[in-house]
Amino acid sequence: MSSASRRLVDDLSGAIPFVMALAGWALLSNYGNVPEYMLPPLGQMWMRFREALVDGSLLRHVSGSLYRLAISFVIGNAIAIPLGIAIAMNRNVSDLLRPVLTFFQSIAGIAWVPLAVIWFGIGMGSVIFVITNTIFFGAIYSTVIGVQMIPKTLHRAVLCHGAKGMQVFTELILPGALVQIILGLRTSMAYGWRALVAGEMIAGSSGLGYMTIEAVQWYQTDTVIMGMILIGLLWLMLDRLLFAPLERHTVARWGLLQR
C-alpha cells in the first residue's frame, strides 16, 4: 500500500467509532425502550437542526457566542499583555503584585458569574465581564512569569553589547516572554471558553450556553444535544485552526517546547 492510501485508511478508520456510536444511538432510541426525552431519535435531531438552521436562531446563538468571546479576548489581552510587561520590568512592582495576580487567576472565571449578574444584570455585559476577567488574569499572569523567566545572563549580555532602552525591549523582553505569553493565551482561552458557556447558562440571554440550558426547562433534549455537539465542534475549530498553528509557528519555532 502506498503511504498516501495508507494515510487515507488511517483517517477513515477514525470515523468507525463515530459511526458505531450513531448506530448504537439509533438502535437504542428506536428499539431500546428509552423515553424520547432522555435520548431523542436521530431523525428528530436532524429535524431540530434543520429547523433551527432555517429560522436563523442557531446562527444567531453561535455568532452571538463567538462575538462575545472575540470581544473579551481582544479587550482582555490588549490590557493584560502591555500591563503585564510593565509590571514585570520592575522587580519590586512584580514582587508586590504577583501573589495578587496568582490569587485572582485562581478564582477567575465561572465564580464571578453571580457577582457579574449583580453588577451588570442578566445579559451581554455579565458574560463579557466574566470572560474578559478570565482571559485578563490568565494573560497577565503568564506575561509576568514569562518576563521574569528570562535568564539574568541574557539580560546582562544584551546590556553588555550596548543595547539601550527600546532595544532591550524589542530584542530581549518581547521575544523572551513571547513563548510564555502564547502558552498563556491558549490556556486562558480554554478557561474562557468554559466561562463563556457557563456564563451564558447562568447569566446569558442568548448564545449556545443559553440555548442549551433554556431547552432543559422544556425537556427539549434534541436542542440540548445539538448545543453540546456545536460547543465541541466550535472548540475543536478554535483550538486546532487558531491556537495550534499559532503555537507551532512561535513556541515550537523558538525551540522551547520539548515534545
Next chain:
Amino acid sequence: MSADAAAVAIKVRRPWFGERLLSGRVLKGALGLLLVLVAWQVSVPLVGLPEYFYPSALAVWRAFLELIRKGILPVYVADSLGRYVTGVGLGTLIGVSLGLLISLSRTTARVLAPLVNFLYAIVEVAWIPLFVIWWGYGLKVILVALIYVVMFPILYNTLVGIRTVPQVYINALRSLGGSRLQVIREVLVPAALPNIITGFRVGAGFAFRGLIFSEMIAAKTGLGYLIFEGTAHHQTARTIVGMICMGVLWLLIDNVYLKPFERATVERWGTVVAAEERR
C-alpha cells in the same frame, strides 16, 4: 563544573528564614495583598454604592465569621472538597486505565483517537444540562461531570504519549527478549507518564472550576452553591466569602498537592528541561 566549584569554595551563608521573610518576596507579596484589601475598604465609602452591590472588605470579613460561627462554611468546604477528591480520583483511575488499555494496540489507539478528541472538546459544562435531564439535580450530576472533566485530558495525553514513543525502543526491548507485558511496563508506561501527569494537572484545574459551576446548578451545599445563593438573596458579602475560599482552596490544592507531585514525577523524567535551564 567550575560554577559548582566556585559555589563550594565561597560557601555563601544562607540567610535564616526570618531574614529571608523580611527582605524577600514573601513580605512584598503580603504587602501587595494588604494594599489591595486596604484599597478595597477605602473605596467603599468613596463610591457610595449600596452594600449588596459593593460590600466592603470588613463586611465580607463579618460574613466570613458569621458563616463559620453558624457552622455553614466548614460543612460547605468539606462537601466541596469531598466531591472534588472523589470525582478527580475516580476520573484519574478511569482515564489512566482506559488510556493504557486503548494504547495496548496501536490500531485501537489510532481508531479511537478522533472520538477521544471530540469528546474532550465537548467541555463538561456543556454536558451538565443533559445530565440534569437524565438524573435531575443532585450529587450524581456533579460527580459524573468531574469524572468526565478529569478523564479526558488524561486519556488524550496518554494516547499522545504512547503514540510518540519511538518504535526503536520497543523493537530494542523485543529483540532483547522482552515480553509484551515487559514492553508495557518498561517502555510504554514510563514514556507516557509525563503526559499522564500533564493531563492530570490540566484536568485537576478544569475540574475545580467545573465543581464550582456544577454546584451552582445542581447542589444545595458547597462553595459553588454559596457563591450562587449569596447574590440571589442580596447577601453579596457571602458570595465574596465563597469566592475567596475557593481561591484559597485551589491555591492550597495546587501548591501543596499538585505542584510537588508534578515536580516529583515530570521533572525527574526530564520533560521540563526548559524550566530547569531558565532557573
